[in-house]
Amino acid sequence: MAYSDKVLDHYENPRNVGSLDKNDPQVGTGMVGAPACGDVMKLMIKVNDDGIIEDAKFKTYGCGSAIASSSLVTEWLKGRTIDEAYAIKNSEIAEELALPPVKIHCSVLAEDAIKAAVADIKAKQAAKESA
């Protein structure tokens, strides 16, 4: 298990660990993975009225690469629009962290977490508009 320095850095000093208020209408939550697979990632984003992600928090049960992938995306997400967030590809994450082939699934999981969080906030916005 040779981890890159970037993975080790995120693992040792994870950014934006924690949770946001999941009942806040401006907060979207994505939870992906399963304990039996060895990875569970929970990503929360807070989106302001202009559609910009103001804050992002994560919690991850998983290996160092999974923790680093989720920590990295919380950094990337802040300041982006939800559409920009949606466009983030796992390959960008894998490249940034220099993940070995056996750890690519961690970046896939992180991409899925973003998509799930964005879907959740869009669903909340749609519900608000239709209300």
Added chain:
Amino acid sequence: MSASIEMPVLNNHDDGHPIYLDYSATTPVDPRVAEKMIPYITEHFGNPASRSHPYGWTAEKAVENAREEVAKLVGADPREIVWTSGATESNNLAIKGAANFYSAKGKHIITVQTEHKAVIDAVRELERQGYEATYLQPEPNGLIDLEKFKAAIRPDTVLASVMFVNNEIGVIQDITAIGNICRANNVIFHVDAAQATGKVKIDLETLPVDLMSFCAHKTYGPKGIGALYVRRKPRIRIEAQMHGGGHERGMRSGTLATHQIVGMGEAFRIAREEMDTENERIRFLRDKLLHGLQEIEEVYVNGDLEHRVPHNLNISFNYVEGESLIMAVKGIAVSSGSACTSASLEPSYVLRALGRSDELAHSSIRFSIGRFTTEEDIDYTIKLMKSKIGKLRELSPLWEMFQDGVDISKVEWAAH
């Protein structure tokens, strides 16, 4: 091409070297053992089988002294001790050698799911050769149910192989009881005692055991040397697996590594003399570690605590993922319950056999304590584990759910 490789030291809490708590994987060579060995690779070199010149004679005498020491620790006759290259070879030789020799009696073998790979794979190999095998499942505490063992015996059962002390969870099987069942049913009984020497009393004079495997490097001796006990009364025969010059009364050919044999003899002598006091000290350290770690919530001890060597503590930390746990405990050199193959984590087959879930098996750590472990090492370890488990759980969405009272086993997870 020569490059010097810097070696880590055992107890160092400061400069980034981990503390060694992996004595069940291998032990350091005791300095007294090293001191005894070194003359035999420098001055007294010689092929012990060369009878014609004194270089050979000195080597032979040293080999026979060591054989006596090994025999003494386990209550055997020196003539019942056959040198091998280690426990893996001893197990292979005992299992294949006895099964092949007595195949006319039958071709069924009984062993246990929690045996060392060397036993399991030797039995698997016999299955490929047309033998049948029963792999008994132990009880959730790691011990064998004697009635289930009895029930597994068939008329064509030729051999049973049960380990004395388990390498992962440290539980001690009731070898006397199992051996008596074997005797009553005319089944040859092999015991892998690689993890037992110096930790539990072994007296082959009274134990109903036919074949027993030993190795040096789990008992402060060198790597690359082991022995097989082969009972003389009643005489047990085995088919050699390595043929050649007919060393070791034809049971194991090959040049004997004199310095390593000498090392094993010295290591076993020290074990015999110091076992009682050492076990007491180690039990104190283990109990201190156990109580310290039990202050952490949601920890589970794997394997029976009572029928267990004091050297071993195997604990699962719930809601913490295995690989990140391994990364987190870099300050201590321990073994984890998941064997990391290149692509994925495989949970320990021993813990699986006890019925542990994959998650708990993955998040287990084996702490094994030994001769050079200090109380400071244990204090440091408790502190480290508390802080690292706390940190990982702070990161864990599962821990958060558990704290919120969510029953994680009932959660429907998205397929991934």
Added chain:
Amino acid sequence: MSSVYFDHNATTALDSRVLDVMLPWLKNQSGNPTSRHVFGRTARTAIEHARAQVAEACGAYPSQVVFTSCGTEANNFAVKGIAANLAPSQILYSAIEHPCVSRPAIAMQYQAYRSKAIAVNQQGQLDIAHFETLLTTPTCLASVMLANNESGVIQDMANIAEIAKRAGSFVHTDAVQALGKLTLSFNDLNVNAMTVSSHKIHGPQGAAALILDKRLDVQPLLHGGGQERALRSGTENVAAIIGFGMACELAAANVKNFAAHTNALREQFEQGLQSLDVTLFSDKAARIPNTSFFAVAGIEGETLVMALDRKGFAVASGSACSSDSTEPSHVLMAMGVHADLARGAVRVSFGMQNTTRQVANFLNTLKNEILRLKQLTSIAA
């Protein structure tokens, strides 16, 4: 002990430079190379370094090196392991093989294989015509030693391998006596597997290797934890393997020196033998440079060896492994030497530490002892 050691084909003293690299691994903590923590990884790194050193000395790739506990194990592994994964047919071995090749070959007869010995000529070289005749029967494996431990005869291995392969057989060679004495190239030898051992080249006992063509599907001898790519289970003997690696590096660098030095001693010795009434074996064949094998008619080799030992010279009466028995050397019997003469066989094998002075002294002692023993036997007769 102030004996002069002339038994380097049996075993050799550890080189102090080898000892130096081993000592830390004997004295300090060395982890189990399977463990993932720093103790284990350090041991793993050291083993891989040694693997590269062994490969280099054998003209092989590191991935072709499988460490074992001794030459006997490597030979058993080769013979049983290669044959076991092939349909039972014929296993051939030369009549002068070490028992750790011939006995496992014979043991395979219990598993429906047929094993046969290939004859050698009077000089101890493989009888190619006999070999070719035997190969007309389907053969899965032929094992022929590169250099004989008693006579020192070197076989034309590349040619032998070519003949065997043409007949569809795999080829193994026991190169234990060749390592350090000849420049080895696994590739040029054209064999599928080759055995080398540490303690014959001033390395420690407890380590050897089978150099193995990766394309070959071999059945392991030892099953278990899956070390050595599952070809040889069992915790690695780290200190011995590291010593073996260093010994290989030193031996490979010294092959030319070794040949020049020991060959000069042997020439001196065999020149001296001419004035004594002895029979030299295999002296017309290509031999490893350090070995001289001879017999004195009418004197038991064992008796002469004991007498020389009392005078301070350690030599051998045959291979160490069979020193227990009084059977005449199977190597000489295969060469067609009469049993009575064969019983008189004595092997002298030189090393780097031996000197021309030692050889001169030895020749004198030998001459006197032969005279003395002959008188004894003539009185008895």
